[in-house]
Amino acid sequence: MSLLLHTALGLSPDRLPRLALGTFPSPCRRLHNLSSVLGVELWLKDDGTCNSLYGGNKVRKLEFVLPEVLRSGASAVLTLGAIGSNQAVAVGAHAGALGLQVTVVQCLQPQTPHVTRNLEALKVLGVRRVLAGHQHDLPFSVPVEWLRRFLDHGRPPYFLPPGASTAEGVLGYVEAALELDGQLDPHTPWLVVVPVGSGGTLAGLALGKALFSLGWSLSGIAVTPVWASRRGRIERLATAAHALLRAKGAVSRAMPALDFELRYDQLGHGYGYPTSAALEAMALAEQVEGLVLEPTYTGKALAACIRLARSTHRPVVFWNTLSSTVPGNYFFPDVSTACQGS
Ligand SMILES: Cc1ncc(COP(=O)(O)O)c(C=O)c1O
Known part of the structure; x- marks a missing residue:
């Protein structure tokens, strides 16, 4: 099946195979309740529901990896x-x-x-x-x-x-950058925010933004220590994905400069340790939007969105990278009872 990426690069789907696992475009909408409770402008790009068995950010990556x-x-x-x-x-x-x-x-x-x-x-x-x-x-x-x-x-x-952060996996988020761009008002100074674990999601968005000169700003919220999520690693992943596109004859120019910010202010005690800011953001999102997150990635990213929306006064797009379903989901605990953190 043909994608925005195939069309934008004039690439035939047999040169860059993709297994259609997800329903895309994923929804992008204003979080009216959260915005009005907090007095900021928050939007949601929701990859959670893109596959009914298991969604979230791996689906886009696996479409190219599998x-x-x-x-x-x-x-x-x-x-x-x-x-x-x-x-x-x-x-x-x-x-x-x-x-x-x-x-x-x-x-x-x-x-x-x-x-x-x-x-x-x-x-x-x-x-x-x-x-x-x-x-x-x-x-x-x-x-x-x-x-x-x-x-x-x-x-x-x-x-x-x-x-699943391989060169192929990163391409899933190059595609996603084009998809999001078509959903955003081009005259608004958007700040797009994603959690950063292995860095493939951020690398793909940054590469897509650079390749197609997309106008929004991009911020990655590190949830892993600096050795796992450092800038050089994200750049290497994006460069590998660019090299793959080059090998397919889809791009001819040199690797473009990447423009993104990487923040470590939500990491707390480290990977997987919930922070109080993340737990508070999760509880509020569930209460006023019915949006269920977890404390390792998406809770920390939403906490960063709230902080950034307040400090920059810009509209912030929170990218939900968490699946909204889990196979064999046998209980759904109250997030406010999760572990204590910093
Ligand atoms: C829910 C969720 N969000 C974000 C990420 C981070 O994505 P990446 O590894 O591409 O940085 C992960 C990675 O496992 C994840 O599971």
Whole structure:
């Protein structure tokens, strides 16, 4: 199926295959209640509902990643993340639906109700879990597991890095940048805000904004420490996606300069540790908009949106990257009872 990206770059869909997993464009609307309670201008770009089994930001990435997995001939996918990883659930749901066996090597993170829900989802989806313990153990555990999968399947598993942030995955958010641009009034000084974990979402939006000279400002809210989400890493991901487009003959010019801001003021005690600002933002969003978020990514990003809308007096677009459904969703806890943070 043809996309905005294909049309804008004059690229035929067979040169850049995409598996249509999501319903796009995702909705973009003003958050009337939240805006009036807070006295600011907040909008929502909602990727949460783009797939009824499991939505969120991985769907756009997997639309470009999974054709590459199939092309490689692999029968299994190996990925990694923390125990509450949304990526593991997304890969389990969408790669699993293609008959691929999914294994995730996991490290620990603070336990929250959202983490428990995702662990339950992995069980329902039949994802193999290997617990590595601390994140520093991952570089040892992942190659060992890769070898095990290789020996079991007789061919190498497809390795998917954290967040499905590959060159192909980043293209999902280049497409999304074009999509959002068509939904925004071009005369308004928008500030678009996304959470930053592995950086693929931000890299794609920044590359799309640069390639097509899109006018809004872009701010990434780091929820992982600087070694995982640093600027150089985002630039490298965007450059890899640009190189992929170049290899397909879709762009001829050199890598454009990227224009985005990266903020670390919502990280609190670190990845997965809820902050009081995130928990407050989540409780308010649920109460006045019925918008359910979690404290690792989207709660922190919404807290940043509120702060930025107040300090800049600009209309802020909050990009909801969280799936609004979870396979095997057996309970939905009150967010205000989640763990304490800074
Ligand atoms: C809900 C949610 N939002 C945002 C992100 C961050 O996206 P990225 O890894 O592309 O920076 C993730 C990553 O896992 C996520 O699960």
